[in-house]
Amino acid sequence: MAGGAAALLAAGVMVAVSAQAAAGCRVTYSVASQWPGGFTGNVAVTNLGDPINGWSLVWTFPNGQAVTQAWNAAVTSSGSQVTARNVSYNAAIATNATVSFGFNGSWTGSNTAPTSFALNGTVCTGSVGGTASPTVSPSASVSPSVSPTVSPTTSPQPGNAMAAVAAMQPGWNLGNSLDAVGADETAWGNPRVTAALLDNVRAQGFNSIRIPVTWSNHHGSAPNYTIDAAWLNRVKEVVDWAIADGFYVMINIHHDSWQWINTMPSDRTNVLARYNALWTQIAAAFRGHSSRLVFESVNEPQFTGASDEAQSISLLNELNTSFRSIVRASGGGNASRLLVIPTLHTSADAARVDPALNWFTATGDANLIATVHYYGYWPFSVNVAGGTRFDATVQSDLTGAFDRVYNAFVARRIPVIIGEYGLLGFDRHTGTIEQGEKLKFFEYFGYYARNRQITTMLWDNGQHLGRTSFAWADAELIGQIKSSWTTRSGTASSDQVYVSRTAAITSKSLTLNLNGLSFQGLRQGTTDLANGADYTVSGSTLTLTAAAVTRLVGSRAYGVNTNIQARFSAGVPWRISIITYDTPILAGATGTTGAFAVPAQFRGDQLATMEARYADGSNAGPHNWTSFKEFDVTFAPNYTANTITLKPEFFAEVNEGQRVTLTFHFWSGAQLTYYVTKSGGNVTGTLT
Incomplete structure (x- = not known):
């Protein structure tokens, strides 16, 4: 035992020593992304002392920074002093366990990280009664970390699927890795999944992770369809890392849906036998796992050559019924494990939602979750048919989809997860949709999902969070997404003001979308623009004066001359680019x-x-x-x-x-x- 303890200490793991009311803590503070006047912060708090139930973390910002929104903690401020308190689902911190929360903040001048934190009145030195310095990583390029040995602090209550799914918000997809079709998880260009990646995702404020898994290239032939031991162990390894980080974890049968499950109309017997064999093995492998692990029957179910929609729905019902029966019969934690059931095509259309509701009602299982995917109104989502703007049609499509699943499921105490969301144009690159219009979509998406009590999981196949750099490709996008988890943000009719290079400079106007907030002013860098001299606001119309525009365009070089920010009473600022142009x-x-x-x-x-x-x-x-x-x-x-x-x-x-x-x-x-x-x-x- 002494040798084991020495080995743990050598590996940098804190070993708790029995003591009466021992207190100690370690804090990892990091800046995940930063932009002029704003930043996203992540805080991981590790309890090194006796278990606690209910916590308060206090620190002081050295440069007058301020927290504007927070997730996974209730944050208040008094001057530069900040107090973050637990929320309902993360009050308990076991010895050597970690809780994480995040926030959006504002800054001027500089953004130096705080260096001292106190947990429930005890200064966090990195040891119990020790003098080590807290771990601080103020640079956006430094990846936040959470110990991979963290134990989950809460578990879903059997029969209370609504509470568990609420605790899963927000979620993230480990896309194009274990679901890649090919020899291994690197077949589609992503590197091997690491514990550090999952640590980083957790530190970003995500509470659940969907790990899509494609099994088609990793099992033997009929009749046993034996899953390759190395592949199953690899899936278990990644799942175990995620559970240790405190995630809720979802695994599934993924691209198999279009590789072979889709042939069920003409090959029902073989498809069902293969499907059942896979779930029998998966259920057995994970029957002893934490209740934070949930199973999804199949990704985006589809059936080629079905005679009609009714046959497709009937086949899906057969798969889902078989899936549920196999998992429940496998015993252990699977007897009450949360199971995720998709609609046909994972669609939120009424023609797919209503039959799914009938299946849920007939099944009567309290530990089921409905899932759909949402990638936006198609013309806008791919930029076709003139769908260049987040307009009333795009918004109506979103509210219609969310209202349908709310009325069908959530209102009946059946929780809903949007297992994937994004924009289809992201399959090429995130610039397919103009930046400001894209940000308005995600602002409204997060707000309305919260309004309809729907948990969301961002689809990320590597184009958003770098798998080795741990940097977000689009800081504005993730800032807007994170903000939408807790509040609304103000936007405007555009994020661009075009000024002709050859014409006389005049005033320029935009329409503000206040979204229930109040307008606080304009800022260029760290300098506030003057109300009256630089801009005026009349109702929802923001007007830049000709004098301000003249100053902002400077020498009038083609392209973006400068960026200013519209600031609101909550949410992230709205960037407005001042652009000089002439007709192309x-x-x-x-x-x-x-x-x-x-x-x-x-x-x-x-x-x-x-x-x-x-x-x-x-x-x-x-x-x-x-x-x-x-x-x-x-x-x-x-x-x-x-x-x-x-x-x-x-x-x-x-x-x-x-x-x-x-x-x-x-x-x-x-x-x-x-x-x-x-x-x-x-x-x-x-x-x-």
């Missing part, structure tokens, strides 16, 4: 259907969308039910190369020899006409 200039060109680019001098402007029509006014190219083509699939701007590429996918559906009129729409409001004609594999582009 296009030029004629020749090329091929496989490689054609329109020469473009963008002159500070940015492309929003493109229309394509034949001379008779009919629509040209793919999706010919609309004149507006799909951004980044049929066309794409390249601001570095000064070109607009027309892709082979566009010309594949353009009529031979017919001239196509293209209309390029820019965010400044400018519209330019261009003509292309396809002849065999050649393309000619002209201005007239």
Whole structure:
């Protein structure tokens, strides 16, 4: 035993010593992301003393920083002193256990990290009665960490699935790793999953993690379909890391849904036997695991060649019924384990929600969770058919989906998890949708999910949080997402103000979306703009004066001259880019259907969308039910190369020899006409 203790100490693990009312703690403070005037902070508190139930952490900001929102803790401030108290589900901290919370904050001048923390009145020195310094990682480039040996502090109560699913909010997907189709988890380009990655995700404020798993390449043949021992052990390893971090964890059968489960209409016997064999083995492997582990029957169920919707629903019901029976019969923790049941296609459409509700009602199992996915109103989500803005139609699609699952399930005490969310255009890159419009979508998404008591899990296949850098690719996006977990943020009709380089400078106006908040002012860097001299507000109209615009554009170089922030009584600030532009200039060109680019001098402007029509006014190219083509699939701007590429996918559906009129729409409001004609594999582009 002495040797074991020495080994633990050598590994840096704190060993609790029996003592009466022993007290001690360690705090890891980090800045996950930072932007002018704002930042996201993460705090991990490890209790090194006797178990406590109810905690309060106090620190003082050295530079007058302030917390504006928080998650997983109730935070109050008095001057520069901050007090973070537990919330209902994380009051207990066992010896050597860790709780984490996060916050958005504001800063001016500098953002130096606090160096002293006190937990329930005890200064956190990193030991019990010791003098070690607290661990502080103020740099956004330093990854927060949580000890992988943390034990869960709470467990879902049997029969109270609503409370457990509420505690799972917010959630994150470990996408394109264990679900990758290929030899192993690196087949789709992501590195091997590490404990450090999961530690970091937990420190970001996520309470649950969905770990999609594809089994098709990792099991033997009929009739046993034996899962490869190495693969099952790897899945268990990652699950165990996540549970040790205090996550709720969801695992499933993932891309198998479209690889072989979808053939069930024509191969029912074999598909059902294979499905049952896999879940029998998975259930047995995890029957002794924490109740924080939940099972999802299948990802995005779909059936190729089904005679109609009714047959697809019947087949899904059969799979879900078999899944539930196998798991429950396996005993151990599986007898009451939370099980996640998808609708057909994991869709929130009424035609899929209502049959799922009938299945839940007939089953009568109190430990079930309904799940759907949400990737937004399709034209907006991929930027096609003119869907460039987060408008009333996009918002209505979102509220309709959330209202349907709330009325069907949540109102009946059946919890709902949106197991994946994002925008479909993210499959290419996050710039498919204009930044401000994208941020408005996620602000409203988080708010309305909270309003409808729905737990959400961000789909991340590696394009959001770096798997080894632990840095967010888009600090504004994650800042907006985190803020939406607890409050609303103000936005505006645009995040861009375009100022012509050659015209006389005039005042510029935007419409504020207050979202129930109050407008607090404008700031450039650390300098507040003056109400009256620099801007005025009338109702919801914010107007920058001509004098302020003149100062903000400076020498009037093309592009973003500066950024200012609209600040509100809560939430994250709204960035407004002041942009100098002139109408873009296009030029004629020749090329091929496989490689054609329109020469473009963008002159500070940015492309929003493109229309394509034949001379008779009919629509040209793919999706010919609309004149507006799909951004980044049929066309794409390249601001570095000064070109607009027309892709082979566009010309594949353009009529031979017919001239196509293209209309390029820019965010400044400018519209330019261009003509292309396809002849065999050649393309000619002209201005007239």
